[in-house]
Amino acid sequence: MARINPEFTDELKKYGAFDPNACYNCGNCTAVCTLSDENNSFPRKMVRYSVLGLDSEIKASLDPWLCYYCGECSSTCPREADPGELMMSLRRWLIAKYDWTGLSGLLYKYLVASVSAFILLAVAVIWFGYYESFHLETIMHYGHYFEMGAISVVFLFILLPNIIHMWWLTTYKPGVKVPLSAYFRCLSDLLVHMFTQKRTLGCDDNQVRWFEHFVLVLGYLLLLFTTVFLDWFSSQSLFVIILGYIESVIIFVVTFDFIRRRIQKDQEISKHSHPSDWFFVIWLFLMGLSAFFVRLFVDLNILENNIWLYLVHLIILVQWALIIVPFGKWTHFLYRSFAIYFATLQQAAIKQNGKKS
Amino acid sequence: MSEQMKSLEFDVLVIGGGIAGGEAALNLANLNYKVLLVEKELSIGGKMIMLSKVFPTLDCAACITTPKISEIARHPNITIFTGAETRKITKIEEHHFEAIVLQKPRYVNVTDCTGCQLCEQACPVSVSDQYQYGLVGRKAVYIPFSIASPRAAAIDIENCTLCGACERVCPTQCIDFTQTEEEFLVTIKSIVVATGFDLFDPLKIPRYGYGTFKNVITSMQMERQLAPTRPYNTILRPGDGKMPDNIAYVLCTGSRDKSLGNPICSQICCMYSVKQAQLLMGALPMADITIYYLHIRAFGKGFNEFYAQAQDMGVEFVKGKVGKITEKENGNLILRYEDIEQGKVQEAEHDMVVLSVGVLPNQGISDAFENKKLELDPFNFINQADILASPAKTSIDGVFVAGTASGPMDIPDSILSGGAASAETTSYLRRALL
Numbered sequence: 001m002a003r004i005n006p007e008f009t010d011e012l013k014k015y016g017a018f019d020p021n022a023c024y025n026c027g028n029c030t031a032v033c034t035l036s037d038e039n040n041s042f043p044r045k046m047v048r049y050s051v052l053g054l055d056s057e058i059k060a061s062l063d064p065w066l067c068y069y070c071g072e073c074s075s076t077c078p079r080e081a082d083p084g085e086l087m088m089s090l091r092r093w094l095i096a097k098y099d100w101t102g103l104s105g106l107l108y109k110y111l112v113a114s115v116s117a118f119i120l121l122a123v124a125v126i127w128f129g130y131y132e133s134f135h136l137e138t139i140m141h142y143g144h145y146f147e148m149g150a151i152s153v154v155f156l157f158i159l160l161p162n163i164i165h166m167w168w169l170t171t172y173k174p175g176v177k178v179p180l181s182a183y184f185r186c187l188s189d190l191l192v193h194m195f196t197q198k199r200t201l202g203c204d205d206n207q208v209r210w211f212e213h214f215v216l217v218l219g220y221l222l223l224l225f226t227t228v229f230l231d232w233f234s235s236q237s238l239f240v241i242i243l244g245y246i247e248s249v250i251i252f253v254v255t256f257d258f259i260r261r262r263i264q265k266d267q268e269i270s271k272h273s274h275p276s277d278w279f280f281v282i283w284l285f286l287m288g289l290s291a292f293f294v295r296l297f298v299d300l301n302i303l304e305n306n307i308w309l310y311l312v313h314l315i316i317l318v319q320w321a322l323i324i325v326p327f328g329k330w331t332h333f334l335y336r337s338f339a340i341y342f343a344t345l346q347q348a349a350i351k352q353n354g355k356k357s
Numbered sequence: 358m359s360e361q362m363k364s365l366e367f368d369v370l371v372i373g374g375g376i377a378g379g380e381a382a383l384n385l386a387n388l389n390y391k392v393l394l395v396e397k398e399l400s401i402g403g404k405m406i407m408l409s410k411v412f413p414t415l416d417c418a419a420c421i422t423t424p425k426i427s428e429i430a431r432h433p434n435i436t437i438f439t440g441a442e443t444r445k446i447t448k449i450e451e452h453h454f455e456a457i458v459l460q461k462p463r464y465v466n467v468t469d470c471t472g473c474q475l476c477e478q479a480c481p482v483s484v485s486d487q488y489q490y491g492l493v494g495r496k497a498v499y500i501p502f503s504i505a506s507p508r509a510a511a512i513d514i515e516n517c518t519l520c521g522a523c524e525r526v527c528p529t530q531c532i533d534f535t536q537t538e539e540e541f542l543v544t545i546k547s548i549v550v551a552t553g554f555d556l557f558d559p560l561k562i563p564r565y566g567y568g569t570f571k572n573v574i575t576s577m578q579m580e581r582q583l584a585p586t587r588p589y590n591t592i593l594r595p596g597d598g599k600m601p602d603n604i605a606y607v608l609c610t611g612s613r614d615k616s617l618g619n620p621i622c623s624q625i626c627c628m629y630s631v632k633q634a635q636l637l638m639g640a641l642p643m644a645d646i647t648i649y650y651l652h653i654r655a656f657g658k659g660f661n662e663f664y665a666q667a668q669d670m671g672v673e674f675v676k677g678k679v680g681k682i683t684e685k686e687n688g689n690l691i692l693r694y695e696d697i698e699q700g701k702v703q704e705a706e707h708d709m710v711v712l713s714v715g716v717l718p719n720q721g722i723s724d725a726f727e728n729k730k731l732e733l734d735p736f737n738f739i740n741q742a743d744i745l746a747s748p749a750k751t752s753i754d755g756v757f758v759a760g761t762a763s764g765p766m767d768i769p770d771s772i773l774s775g776g777a778a779s780a781e782t783t784s785y786l787r788r789a790l791l
Contacts, residue, residue, distance in 0.1 A: 024613075024651065024652075025697055026609070026651045026677070026678035026697075027677045027678055027680070027694060027695030027696075027697050028678040028680050028695075029680075030680070030695035030702055031677070031678065031679065031680020031681060031693050031694045031695050031702060032564065032680035032681055032693075033680075033702075036702050037702055038701050038702055038703070041695060041700055041701045041702045044695060044697075044700075045700055075616065076564070076616055076680075077615075077616060078609070078613055078614035078615060078616055078617075078678070079615060080615045080616060
């Protein structure tokens with residue numbers, strides 16, 4: 001039996017949706033969507049579910065993640081119900097629902113909660129600096145440990161359980177019988193999509209955005225690797241130093257362009273920005289920029305006298321690693337690729353079951 | 358300038374000579390009021406005279422319009438200006454308006470023209486025929502269409518090469534290149550605005566490929582192909598002249614669409630599409646007709662039965678708005694839509710697509726009013742100030758509205774509205790005497 005949640009659209013509005021109730025079910029959005037196909041026809045189905053308040057159906061669906069937001073459905077919607085932004089808010093809502101801690105929902109719905117969390121962490125870092133008498137080497141030493149620690153803790157205790165939760169909601173609970181071998185066979189899909197986001201290319205006119213995004217993801221992952229495992233800030237290797245510079249430049253240049261687009265709102269996709277979108281791009285921009293300058297100050301030998309710069313970088317890093325990565329928009333990196341993985345699994349299951357019968 | 362302007366005096370100025378304006382003019386003339394009917398096109402009869410048949414009775418549209426048109430044209434109390442525009446309307450006081458009517462040159466003396474068409478044969482210039490909605494060509498000197506009123510030639514001076522061939526062959530010497538624009542100062546007691554509607558231009562929806570894909574046509578073009586005075590004498594797809602056997606209708610093209618600035622229903626597209634589908638089944642007995650719809654609005658008397666009749670005849674109705682049309686090499690078209698009943702994206706191939714274009718306000722007449730404002734409704738149709746008590750009343754006392762100038766409506770409603778406007782005009786004119 002389907003359960004109806006009459007407050008669902010009101011709840012969704014807190015996640016950024018506009019007026020899904022305006023929809024008159026013409027199906028234009030699904031028909032213009034180049035990613036929609038016979039197996040996964042969206043976004044109208046999601047709009048319908050949202051209007052009816054069928055939140056458990058949405059929870060079990062992978063469709064929101066299969067949309068890469070070209071915005072065509074929104075710009076051509078005869079009712080201006082903005083299906084594209086609805087899909088975006090469903091993704092935010094799903095991030096909140098997958099998160100077992102429930103903190104994501106809190107941060108998405110209440111700006112005050114996000115801002116307080118950011119301030120709290122900033123204060124904690126400054127307090128830590130004060131506690132260590134603003135001794136650069138110690139702080140940098142612990143900063144480096146923090147990076148490694150944060151990565152493992154966030155991954156093991158937040159992201160991994162959340163992905164398992166997502167699998168449970170979308171694949172196990174609806175009773176999809178996936179043959180075990182498929183989990184291994186489809187693994188390549190997961191990795192390809194995780195690192196290339198090639199599905200975006202199926203959207204119309206998305207080539208430039210895909211390229212920027214691709215370079216950004218690459219730059220970000222490499223910078224993460226370079227700082228955490230190659231210890232960029234203390235490295236003596238010229239190769240590592242230059243590599244880090246290039247990566248950090250990529251990050252702040254690309255994110256600067258993303259921020260510019262969100263301000264200019266020249267494309268459908270950049271028209272609506274939820275606070276979580278701003279946090280994501282701005283913090284990524286600040287991370288790239290502050291990391292770049294920290295290393296520059298190291299090379300110019302002036303970081304010792306400008307310890308504030310490293311503290312600023314550390315504040316941004318801590319906020320990023322403890323708020324945005326586990327509970328914010330960062331998670332779309334995982335959920336998007338896992339959604340494609342699960343969708344391929346479901347197709348494999350349908351094929352398998354079809355053979356049996 | 359105004360000293361040289363010819364002055365004319367009438368009781369009522371009717372702006373627009375379509376079926377609503379014509380009805381209003383005729384009623385008023387029969388009540389012995391002197392009426393000036395100003396029509397911007399070269400013939401009166403409006404859109405109705407171009408149509409094939411009317412729904413739901415399937416009566417021939419031209420057979421209803423032409424007798425009416427000729428009655429209007431021959432009426433002693435009606436003066437008709439075709440190819441003319443009304444400008445600068447001033448309300449001096451109650452029952453006293455002044456307007457300037459601009460008569461554009463036709464370069465043909467209408468009273469002398471016999472409609473022999475020798476000039477058409479002589480003319481070397483061929484251009485697209487706007488009265489056949491671009492389906493065929495016409496000459497630079499041309500009779501607008503075979504049942505036009507007046508059935509007289511006109512010269513399209515923009516495309517004319519001034520070669521003089523028509524002048525030489527004209528047996529009555531009615532061609533006159535010396536004609537110039539003429540302005541008339543018209544004094545009237547009351548005005549009926551019956552400026553009708555515009556059809557939605559599907560070029561505004563590039564994803565439907567109208568204008569690029571030759572076998573995508575508008576419903577008005579199909580209407581011409583089905584009319585008794587049809588250009589091809591059968592149904593052909595314009596791309597290659599093949600007889601289509603799998604025709605699709607795309608409803609709500611430009612209607613009920615906020616993203617195109619027209620959020621309202623055009624009220625006629627469902628029914629004219631159902632009507633065309635039935636006519637096509639008669640014209641092309643082997644053809645499949647599919648109508649892609651959002652909701653079928655068959656609200657009038659006998660409409661739903663008419664819709665059911667189309668279903669019984671085998672017209673297929675698919676619920677879903679067509680999102681995109683692509684063209685195949687052979688000129689066939691692929692329609693992408695979501696089948697709402699199944700909730701799945703589908704693609705279907707058709708060899709001809711008819712876009713059921715909607716009704717848009719014919720804007721501009723409100724700008725002609727100088728000292729009083731003719732108010733528009735939120736959709737830019739003329740606002741009916743007191744829609745329930747006095748539906749023809751506008752924001753200006755003494756100015757009444759008839760037909761689709763006030764909003765989308767079908768032919769019977771337009772005629773009713775023309776009747777209402779004439780009645781309200783009469784009562785306004787009678788008040789002057791009391």
